[in-house]
Amino acid sequence: MNNSFALRRRNDLIMAAVLTAAAACMPFLVKDVYVQNIMVLTLMYAALSQSWNILSGYCGQISLGHALYFGLGAYTTALLFTKFGVVPWVGMIAGGLISAMIALALGYPTFRLGGHYFVIATIVIAEIGLLLFHNWDWAGAALGIDIPVRGDSWLKFQFTRSKLPYFYFALAFCVVAWLITWWLEDSKWGYWWRAVKDNPEAAQSLGVVVFNSKMGAAAVSAFLTAIGGAFYAMFVSYIDPDSVMSFQFSLLMALPAVLGGIGTLWGPVLGAAILIPLTEVTRSFIGGSGRGVDLILYGALIVAISLARPEGLVGLFSRRKKETAR
Amino acid sequence: MTTQTIVQSLASGLLMGLLYGLIAVGLALIFGLMDVTNFAHGEFLMLAMYVTFFLFAFFAIDPLLAMPLVAAALFAFGAVIYLLVVRFAMRAKTNVGMVQIFATFGLAILLRGLAQFFFTPDYRSIPTSWLGGKTVSVFGVFLPVPQLVGALVAVAAFGALYFFIKKTDFGRALEATREDAGAVALVGIDKNRVFALGWGLGSALVGLAGAIMASFFYIYPDVGASFALIAYVTVALGGFGSVFGAFAGGIIVGLVEASTALILPPSLKSVGIYAVYLLVVFIRPRGLFGSI
Numbered sequence: 001m002n003n004s005f006a007l008r009r010r011n012d013l014i015m016a017a018v019l020t021a022a023a024a025c026m027p028f029l030v031k032d033v034y035v036q037n038i039m040v041l042t043l044m045y046a047a048l049s050q051s052w053n054i055l056s057g058y059c060g061q062i063s064l065g066h067a068l069y070f071g072l073g074a075y076t077t078a079l080l081f082t083k084f085g086v087v088p089w090v091g092m093i094a095g096g097l098i099s100a101m102i103a104l105a106l107g108y109p110t111f112r113l114g115g116h117y118f119v120i121a122t123i124v125i126a127e128i129g130l131l132l133f134h135n136w137d138w139a140g141a142a143l144g145i146d147i148p149v150r151g152d153s154w155l156k157f158q159f160t161r162s163k164l165p166y167f168y169f170a171l172a173f174c175v176v177a178w179l180i181t182w183w184l185e186d187s188k189w190g191y192w193w194r195a196v197k198d199n200p201e202a203a204q205s206l207g208v209v210v211f212n213s214k215m216g217a218a219a220v221s222a223f224l225t226a227i228g229g230a231f232y233a234m235f236v237s238y239i240d241p242d243s244v245m246s247f248q249f250s251l252l253m254a255l256p257a258v259l260g261g262i263g264t265l266w267g268p269v270l271g272a273a274i275l276i277p278l279t280e281v282t283r284s285f286i287g288g289s290g291r292g293v294d295l296i297l298y299g300a301l302i303v304a305i306s307l308a309r310p311e312g313l314v315g316l317f318s319r320r321k322k323e324t325a326r
Numbered sequence: 327m328t329t330q331t332i333v334q335s336l337a338s339g340l341l342m343g344l345l346y347g348l349i350a351v352g353l354a355l356i357f358g359l360m361d362v363t364n365f366a367h368g369e370f371l372m373l374a375m376y377v378t379f380f381l382f383a384f385f386a387i388d389p390l391l392a393m394p395l396v397a398a399a400l401f402a403f404g405a406v407i408y409l410l411v412v413r414f415a416m417r418a419k420t421n422v423g424m425v426q427i428f429a430t431f432g433l434a435i436l437l438r439g440l441a442q443f444f445f446t447p448d449y450r451s452i453p454t455s456w457l458g459g460k461t462v463s464v465f466g467v468f469l470p471v472p473q474l475v476g477a478l479v480a481v482a483a484f485g486a487l488y489f490f491i492k493k494t495d496f497g498r499a500l501e502a503t504r505e506d507a508g509a510v511a512l513v514g515i516d517k518n519r520v521f522a523l524g525w526g527l528g529s530a531l532v533g534l535a536g537a538i539m540a541s542f543f544y545i546y547p548d549v550g551a552s553f554a555l556i557a558y559v560t561v562a563l564g565g566f567g568s569v570f571g572a573f574a575g576g577i578i579v580g581l582v583e584a585s586t587a588l589i590l591p592p593s594l595k596s597v598g599i600y601a602v603y604l605l606v607v608f609i610r611p612r613g614l615f616g617s618i
Contacts, residue, residue, distance in 0.1 A: 062424065109608045112608075112611055113607055113611050114611065115566075116363055117612070119427075120558050120603070121603075121607060124559060124600040124604060127555065127596065127600055128600050128601070131593070131594055131596060131597050132597075135593060247555075258424060258428050292440070292442025292447075292547070293443060295435050295436070295438055295439025295442065296443060299433065299434070299435030299437070299438070300436050301432070302428060302435065303411060303433055303436060306415065306425050306428045306429040306432060307414045307415060307425075307429055310415075310418030310422075311418075
C-alpha cells in the first residue's frame with residue numbers, strides 16, 4: 001500500500017510537469033488578449049484555491065474570510081509601491097508575512113471555536129477588515145488606490161504591452177502552490193492536518209498538537225493567499241476595498257476546491273479550470289444584459305455539482321483509475 | 327449627545343433588534359432541527375419582500391393584510407426547497423457540512439439571478455401603506471410605526487412559536503426528530519415530512535419579517551445579502567440549537583448597532599455587531615444559550 005502511495009505521488013508529479021509544460025505553450029497558440037486574460041485569472045484562482053485548500057480542505061477549518069488575506073496582500077503591495085516606491089516583489093513578501101502574522105494572531109482565539117461558529121467568525125473578521133479599509137483615508141478609503149504606470153519592467157512588475165509576463169507569473173504561482181501542497185501532503189504536517197480534520201479528539205490523544213497544526217496551516221494558507229492578492233493588484237493596477245476584500249472573493253477562492261474536490265491535490269486546479277472560464281464567459285457574453293442570466297447559470301451549476309458530485313469532480317478521475325488498475 | 331438622543335437611538339435599536347430576531351428565528355429553527363445552515367436565508371427574505379410588493383402592486387393589498395399570505399407562500403416555498411434541494415444535499419456520504427453550505431449558497435445565487443431576470447435590478451418600494459412613513463410619540467420618544475408593528479409581530483411570533491413547540495403534537499415531533507431522527511422513524515414519524523414542515527415553518531417566519539420590511543425598506547434582488555449576515559451573527563450569538571437564543575441575539579444586535587452608530591461614523595455601525603459577536607464567542611464558544 002505504501003508502495004502504491006509513493007507511485008501515485010510520483011505520477012502526480014509527472015502529470016504536473018506535463019500540464020505545466022502544456023500550459024506554458026498555451027500563449028503561443030492563443031494570441032487573443034481576452035482569452036489570455038481568462039487564462040491568467042484561471043491560474044490565479046487555481047493557486048488561491050490551492051492555498052485555501054490547505055487550511056480548509058486538508059486541515060478542515062472552513063474559512064469564508066480569506067478575502068482578508070487577499071486584500072492585505074493587494075493593499076500592502078499597492079501602498080508600499082505608490083507611497084514609498086518600494087518594488088512590488090518586496091511588497092508581495094511583506095504582504096505575505098503581514099497576512100501570516102495576522103492569521104496567527106486571529107487563529108489564537110478563533111481556533112477554539114467549532115463548526116459554524118468558526119465559519120461565521122471568519123466571515124465577520126473579513127467584513128471588519130473591509131469596513132476599516134473603507135474608512136481608512138490614508139489608504140484611499142472607498143475610492144481605492146490607482147497604481148500609476150511607471151513603464152514596462154520585471155523589477156516594477158508592470159507590463160502594459162503584453163499579458164505574457166503576468167501569465168507566466170500566475171503559472172509559476174500556481175505551480176509553487178501545487179508543489180507546496182504536494183510536499184505537505186506527505187509531510188508530518190499533512191498527516192497531522194488530516195487527523196485534525198477527521199477527529200480532533202482522537203488526534204490529540206495520539207499526540208498531535210491540534211492547536212499548533214491549525215496555526216501552521218493558517219499561516220501557510222494566509223501567506224500564499226496574500227501573494228495572490230499582491231499579484232492581482234499589479235495585474236489590474238487599480239484596487240478598492242470591495243474589489244479585493246469583499247465576501248465574493250472568499251467564495252471565489254473556496255468554490256474551485258469544493259467543486260473540484262475539497263482536501264485533494266488536484267481539486268482546486270480542476271475546479272478553477274472549469275469554473276473560472278465559465279464565470280468569465282457567462283459574465284461577458286450574457287451578463288452584460290444586466291438580467292442575471294450569468295447568476296442563474298452559475299448558481300444552478302453550483303447546486304447541481306454539489307448535489308450530483310458531493311466529493312468533487314476529481315472523483316470522476318480516481319474512479320476510472322481504480323477500474324483500470326483492476 | 328443628550329439623554330434624549332441616546333434613549334431615542336436605543337428605542338429604535340430595540341425595535342430593529344426584535345425584527346432582526348424575527349428574520350433570524352427561521353434560520354435558528356432549521357439549524358436546530360437538522361444541523362443545516364441555510365445560506366439562502368437572505369434570498370428567502372428578498373422573495374418575501376417581492377411577494378409583498380406584487381400583492382400590493384397588482385391587488386392593492388396592504389402589507390399588513392398581506393402578512394398571512396406572504397407567510398403561506400414562503401411556507402410552501404421552504405418546504406419545496408427542502409424536498410427538491412436540501413434533502414439530496416443531506417444524502418452526501420462525505421463532507422455533508424460543505425455540501426449543504428455550497429448547495430444552499432448556489433441556491434442563493436440562483437434565486438438572486440432569477441429575481442434580476444424576472445423582477446429587474448430596479449429598486450422598488452411601497453409608496454403608501456397603512457403603516458409606512460408614520461411615527462408615534464411614546465413619552466417623548468418618536469417611534470416609526472412600521473418598525474413598532476414589526477417588533478410587536480416579532481414578539482407575538484416568538485410567543486406563538488414557543489407555544490407551538492412545547493404544546494402541539496407537531497412541535498413535539500419537531501423536538502423529537504431533532505433529538506434523534508433515527509428513533510422517531512421507529513415510532514412512525516416520517517422524518518422527511520417533519521423536516522419539510524420545519525423548512526416551511528422557518529421560511530414562513532422569514533416571510534412575516536419580509537412583509538413588514540417591505541413597507542419601509544427598498545426592495546431589490548440583493549437586499550437579502552446584508553440582512554443574511556446579520557441573521558447568521560444573530561443566530562450564532564444566541565447559540566446554534568436555541569430558537570429563543572435568536573430572540574435574545576436579535577435584541578442584542580439591534581441595541582449594539584444603535585449604540586455603535588452613536589459613537590462611530592454610520593458606515594462603521596456593523597463593526598460593533600461583529601465585534602460583540604467575536605467577544606461573545608471568544609468567552610462562550612457556543613454562543614449565549616447554545617447547546618451544539
